[in-house]
Amino acid sequence: MVYRAASMIDDGREIELIPRFASMAKYLATKVAMRVTTEAVEILGGHGYTKDHPVERMMRDAKGIQIYEGPSNIQKMVIARSLFKN
Numbered sequence: 001m002v003y004r005a006a007s008m009i010d011d012g013r014e015i016e017l018i019p020r021f022a023s024m025a026k027y028l029a030t031k032v033a034m035r036v037t038t039e040a041v042e043i044l045g046g047h048g049y050t051k052d053h054p055v056e057r058m059m060r061d062a063k064g065i066q067i068y069e070g071p072s073n074i075q076k077m078v079i080a081r082s083l084f085k086n
Contacts (some may be wrong), residue, residue, distance in 0.1 A: 001025045020082035027075040033062040 004022040010013055037059035041048035048055050066072070 001028055016085075017082070020079055023075045023078040023082070026069045027072060027079070030062070030069055031072065032068040034059075034066055037062045 002019065002025040005018065008018050008021060029052045037055065040055045041059055044053060044055060047053055048059075050056060069075075
């Protein structure tokens, strides 16, 4: 999905669909990153929460990106507006 959005931007085609695909890619990527890191921390148990393990940092980074890229509800609103517009 990320590659599709990027190729649409590079090619300059389907310009009206770019915001939808970009928001969908951001939403999916941040959701998957958060789910994967949360599961990794749960698998590692208490060790996953310590600063000695890189998974702890990865989970903080995933949450930060999720917030920085726009909360999920904002991404969903952009996607919905794009769907109703077309």
